[in-house]
Amino acid sequence: QVQLVESGGGLVQAGGSLRLSCAASGRTSDTYALGWFRQAPGKDREIVAAISWGGSRIYYTDSVKGRFTISRDNIVNTVYLQMNSLKPEDTAVYYCAADPSNARIFYGDYNRISWGQGTQVTVSS
Numbered sequence: 001q002v003q004l005v006e007s008g009g010g011l012v013q014a015g016g017s018l019r020l021s022c023a024a025s026g027r028t029s030d031t032y033a034l035g036w037f038r039q040a041p042g043k044d045r046e047i048v049a050a051i052s053w054g055g056s057r058i059y060y061t062d063s064v065k066g067r068f069t070i071s072r073d074n075i076v077n078t079v080y081l082q083m084n085s086l087k088p089e090d091t092a093v094y095y096c097a098a099d100p101s102n103a104r105i106f107y108g109d110y111n112r113i114s115w116g117q118g119t120q121v122t123v124s125s
Contacts, residue, residue, distance in 0.1 A: 001026055001027060001114055002024050002025070002026045002027055002030070002032060002098040002100070002114045003024065003025045003026045003114070004022050004023070004024055004096045004097070004098060004114060004115065004116035004117075005022065005023050005025075005096075005116060005117070006020060006021070006022045006094065006095070006096045006116045006117065006118060006119040007020070007021050007022075007023075007119060008020040008021050008119065009094060009119030009120045009121045010120075010121070010122070011122045011123075011124065012086055012121075012122070012123055012124070013123070013124050014086060014087055014088055014123055014124065014125050015085060015086065016086050016123070017082070017083060017084045017085075017086065018083045018086065018121060019080060019081070019082050019083070020036065020080065020081040020083070020094055020096075020119060020121075021078055021079075021080055022034070022036075022078060022079045022080075022081075022096030022116055023076075023077060023078050024077040024078065024079070024098060025077065027100075030100055031053040031102050032053060032098045032099055032100045032101075032102055033050055033051065033052050033053060033057075033098070033099040033101070033102045033103065033105045033106070034050070034051055034070075034072055034079040034096065034097065034098055034099075035047060035048070035049060035050035035051070035059075035070075035079075035096075035097040035098075035099065035105050035113075036048040036049050036050075036070065036079075036081045036094055036095070036096060036097070037094070037095045037097055038090075038092035038093065038094045038095065038121075039092055039093050039095070039118075040089075040091060040092040040093075043092075045095070046061065047059070047061060047105070047108075047110075048060070048061055048064055048068065048081070048094070049061070049064065049068055049070040049081060050070070050097075050099075050105045050106060051070045051071070051072050051079065052102055052103075052106075053074070053102050055071075055072060057106060058070060059105075059106055063089075064083075064090075067083065067084050067085045067086075068081060068082065068083050068084070069081070069082040069084075070082075079096065081094070083121070086121075086123045087123060088123045088124065088125045089123075090121060090123050091121060091122050091123050092121060093118040093119065093120055093121075094118065094119050094120075094121050095115055095116055095117075095118045096115070096116035097110070097113045097114065097115055097116070098113065098114040099112070099113050100112060100114075
């Protein structure tokens with residue numbers, strides 16, 4: 001199993017930028033997809049973006065397309081989420097996720113995902 005630790009959250013004004021990082025440890029020799037989810041107060045957790053092991057497959061939810069960029073560095077076992085043009089509706093706890101199948105996350109199957117502890121992102125208007 002992979003352990004995940006997020007960092008980079010914080011408070012930013014609308015229109016600003018933040019970069020989230022997530023460091024993976026444990027069974028990092030496995031090939032796994034990585035993703036970012038978020039959960040706002042009173043709402044369900046939703047997927048924001050995902051990237052396959054080799055980076056050839058990337059997914060973004062519609063609301064962040066053109067504003068957020070997911071990337072990964074397999075040398076240092078880290079996934080990033082660059083968030084630009086932030087909006088108040090982006091306010092949420094952001095969670096890093098690892099999918100050992102390197103596929104299910106792209107089909108909405110989150111049953112075997114490993115989760116990080118989450119990092120708060122707050123966008124003020």
